[in-house]
Amino acid sequence: MQGLFRGVKIATGCPPVSHLFFADDSLIFFRVSLEESIRVKECLTAYERALGQIVNFEKSTLSFSQNTNPNLIEMVKVLFSILVVQRHNLYLGLPTISLKSKRAQFRYLVERVIRKIQGWENKSFSTGAREVMIKAVLQSIPTYAMQCFRIPSTVCEDIERECANFWWGMESGKRRMHWQTWDFLCKPKVRGGLGFRKLVEFNRALLAKQLWRIIQNPETLVSRILKGGYFKHVTVMKACLGSNPSYIWRSLLWSRQILEEGLIWRIGNGKSIDICSESPCSVLLQDNKEMVEDNRVFGLLKAVKNSNTLDVCLWMKNHLSKREFEEFAMQTWACWKEKQKYIHGDRTKYIIDNISWGHAMLQKFRGAKNMGKFNAIETRNKSEAVWIAPDFDKLKLNVDASVNKNLNKATVGGVLRDYQGRLLMAFCGGNRFRLGSASSYG
Structure with missing residues (x-):
């Protein structure tokens, strides 16, 4: 009997709904025509013969849309011998029609x-x-x-x-x-x-749970109906209210803020993530499994979301090693760089390519830093000058100066330290001069 009647659609692109069955409380939807009415009647008769159960038409009711022809209403009423009502008040204990109040x-x-x-x-x-x-x-x-x-x-x-x-x-x-x-x-x-x-907060949490089910189960009937009606080309998290929305859709969007505060992207190949529009607090790198399984990641996301820049820096100082901080800083800079390219109309990379580029830049940075260390060690070995600490009750002032004859400029600087080598004060200054003249510094 499949395909004998078409059901109804709430919007273009939504799947048709021909029936909703739940135990002994069932709804059947069909177009008001003699042909489809006869087919529905035949389906009910075939059900009675197959299972030996009789449909109780005395407890059943018919409801029609407001623009239905009165002659067709009378025809269907006589065919089924069912009471006609203006609307079904409740279905499974819930209202079927949204009232103004x-x-x-x-x-x-x-x-x-x-x-x-x-x-x-x-x-x-x-x-x-x-x-x-x-x-x-x-x-x-x-x-x-x-x-x-x-x-x-x-x-x-x-x-x-x-x-x-x-x-x-x-x-x-x-x-x-x-x-x-x-x-x-x-x-x-x-x-x-x-x-x-608190019933208002409890109500919002329950609706957020339903919204999460729509995200997790996009193939269910309710998910396909809502997607066809309200967010055909975007995700439910980016959907707008739309024109003349149903009360159910208004209710779901009212609860969406709860999900926005707690959802985190787990990135695969990065093709579905727009780094220029997604919040950096909602991105979690799945490729680095050690980082994902580390609870410090979630602590960092919480710090970024609820605090200022200083608090974030202090958190990273207390929880991240030097190498981890370098990794975080380089990847953050790489994301910022791609976003600036997008703003100015340049071509951007996929996020996975951007991560690889950030790793390559980090390796170059560490290589240049290590090279600088080796040069400093070689220079220090060649120099025989060693700072000698002063006595316990004295301070030591070291000064140095340089002169650039081409620019006619001289610069002098100095540092003041105690017997432990702690820096107490530092100064520097420069001035232009003419040959044969002297300049004073103070």
């Missing part, structure tokens, strides 16, 4: 919490039992809806108010004094609170 749409969550508390009015709970009932029952009621929608803050505040009233209890039909704020009770127990949830 989100507070009114999700008010049912507050009402469920109130009904649950009213059922406990005649029972006596200890303090520990109240804590368990709030965490395990009351605050779990909106959890399912929070995984799909952004619940208005006013609705979350209403639920938290009911939880607070239940926690402090009632006396003679009136609520008791609240000796601590709800924000204080939401703190962890190690900080003096009780560990209750």
Whole structure:
């Protein structure tokens, strides 16, 4: 029976959806035409014959889009003998239509919490039992809806108010004094609170988890539908809100900041990374396995993200060896160089090629530095002058001067040190002169 009816699309480029099945709560989508209606009827009849189960049309309902021809609605209604409704209010406990007033749409969550508390009015709970009932029952009621929608803050505040009233209890039909704020009770127990949830933050975390599933599982139906409707040519992390977006998409983008603060790229060949637009804090080199497995990498990323330049330098001084610091500095400079080339319209390298270039430059730098050391050793061996420390209670001043007759310029300098060789003061100065004259320095 595959392909007998086409289903519906929410946007061009999205896969068609013909059905959503979950246990005994199922939705079937088809175009309003006599041909497709008959095919759906035949599918249901074939299902009944194959499994011996009969579809209960008395508990089923039909819903049509607003621009449907009334004659076609009547035809389909007679064919299926099913009740026609303006819209399906809930599917799996979630609203199917987005209302203008989100507070009114999700008010049912507050009402469920109130009904649950009213059922406990005649029972006596200890303090520990109240804590368990709030965490395990009351605050779990909106959890399912929070995984799909952004619940208005006013609705979350209403639920938290009911939880607070239940926690402090009632006396003679009136609520008791609240000796601590709800924000204080939401703190962890190690900080003096009780560990209750802040529903707004919990809602945002659940939506961020759904967004992460879309990134990790791009082949799922919901991922393909959202990609076709909102981010065809970019990733979900760079997607815009768009025009006339659904409330689900608005809710997912509201939670995206949580992922932006915690996500890190693991670079393979570097072809999918744009170093000119990606934050340097989000790049983690996967090729260097020792560096990836070292927790200091994550400490450095945290220091770069939350601190100033001085704090980053101090962190590197305390955690990186000299060779590691040279590696970090050279690769950072290589990335900066490529970014400047991009800004000025020059051709840039792939990031893996840029890393190789940085390694080559670092080897040249170390080779030149070692060559300078050898030259310094040879020069020092040829020189017999050795600095001699002064007595314990004295200081020693060493001076030197040079004259350039071509430029008619003289320069003098000096250093003042104690008996341990510690530098106390240094000075230098220069001045032009004419032959046969003298200049003074002070």
